[in-house]
Amino acid sequence: MQNWIVLSSVALVLWGLTGVTQKLSTNNISFQRSFVWFGVAFFAISVVLAFARPLQWDVAPGVVMLATLGGLLNGLGALTSFAALEAGGKASVVIPLISLYPLVTVAGACLFLGEGLTIRQIAGILCALVAVALLSQESPPQALSSPHKKDL
Amino acid sequence: MSAAPGTQVASRRFPAWFWLSLLTIVLWGAWGLQSKLVVDRISPWMNQVLFPLGLLPVMLAMFVSKGFAGGHNKRAGSRWAFLTGVLGGLGNVAFYLALLKSQVSIVVPLTGLFPLVTVAAARLFLKERINRVQITGLLIAAVAIYLLSL
Numbered sequence: 001m002q003n004w005i006v007l008s009s010v011a012l013v014l015w016g017l018t019g020v021t022q023k024l025s026t027n028n029i030s031f032q033r034s035f036v037w038f039g040v041a042f043f044a045i046s047v048v049l050a051f052a053r054p055l056q057w058d059v060a061p062g063v064v065m066l067a068t069l070g071g072l073l074n075g076l077g078a079l080t081s082f083a084a085l086e087a088g089g090k091a092s093v094v095i096p097l098i099s100l101y102p103l104v105t106v107a108g109a110c111l112f113l114g115e116g117l118t119i120r121q122i123a124g125i126l127c128a129l130v131a132v133a134l135l136s137q138e139s140p141p142q143a144l145s146s147p148h149k150k151d152l
Numbered sequence: 153m154s155a156a157p158g159t160q161v162a163s164r165r166f167p168a169w170f171w172l173s174l175l176t177i178v179l180w181g182a183w184g185l186q187s188k189l190v191v192d193r194i195s196p197w198m199n200q201v202l203f204p205l206g207l208l209p210v211m212l213a214m215f216v217s218k219g220f221a222g223g224h225n226k227r228a229g230s231r232w233a234f235l236t237g238v239l240g241g242l243g244n245v246a247f248y249l250a251l252l253k254s255q256v257s258i259v260v261p262l263t264g265l266f267p268l269v270t271v272a273a274a275r276l277f278l279k280e281r282i283n284r285v286q287i288t289g290l291l292i293a294a295v296a297i298y299l300l301s302l
């Protein structure tokens with residue numbers, strides 16, 4: 001099997017599992033504490049990467065700011081996703097829902113960066129809007145069972 | 153002052169988690185735009201190293217917030233949260249390595265289907281069940297992610 005397929009599959013599985021570990025975290029602690037520990041792990045990985053890979057450190061201050069802004073936006077998104085799971089959203093609904101964020105990226109690139117929309121992207125946007133509507137259709141809670149609140 | 157009947161219906165119809173999810177979509181959508189601006193100016197590795205600097209102010213704000221102390225099993229919850237960060241970060245590393253060996257137009261749509269793994273894992277480990285309408289939504293979401301990633 002080709003290397004990129006293995007690596008892509010590893011990314012697919014690891015990212016997929018984060019939805020479950022996020023839910024397990026917010027089943028036990030607040031989203032605020034969850035986020036702090038999530039951030040600590042990212043710092044740890046950054047330190048390992050900084051030592052493990054040759055990096056070009058002479059980065060312009062503006063680019064550093066831009067990269068940091070990326071961390072801020074992603075971090076705030078991670079925070080609201082932790083909060084959504086703590087508020088009772090199921091991992092199997094919240095994660096597919098928030099994964100539709102390219103919808104906003106594509107629309108924003110069209111509006112702010114002057115990029116054109118392809119027919120494929122328009123179809124993707126329409127599918128995303130339908131998916132949001134369908135994923136929000138939660139069944140009424142049943143009195144005696146709350147399967148997504150299992151603590152491990 | 154009580155809320156108008158329509159507002160009450162709307163808040164019942166769309167629970168807090170739904171609005172928080174939509175807010176996540178907007179924030180990560182903006183992050184996607186930022187990624188478009190930064191991608192040609194910095195290596196993905198350096199970007200990953202600098203990335204946590206942006207997390208820092210939010211982490212500090214959460215650390216001093218009242219909610220930080222909440223929870224009934226802090227050790228287990230913290231471990232799961234830390235593992236979330238590790239899995240997410242290592243997933244990013246595998247993703248960047250895959251990009252080095254193949255084309256963006258193949259790797260991005262493939263890895264974008266990770267919510268399907270979440271749904272399978274949530275069924276296995278959390279015993280979560282979703283209804284038929286949501287399963288349809290999930291499949292359409294997978295198509296949407298695929299189309300938007302190309």
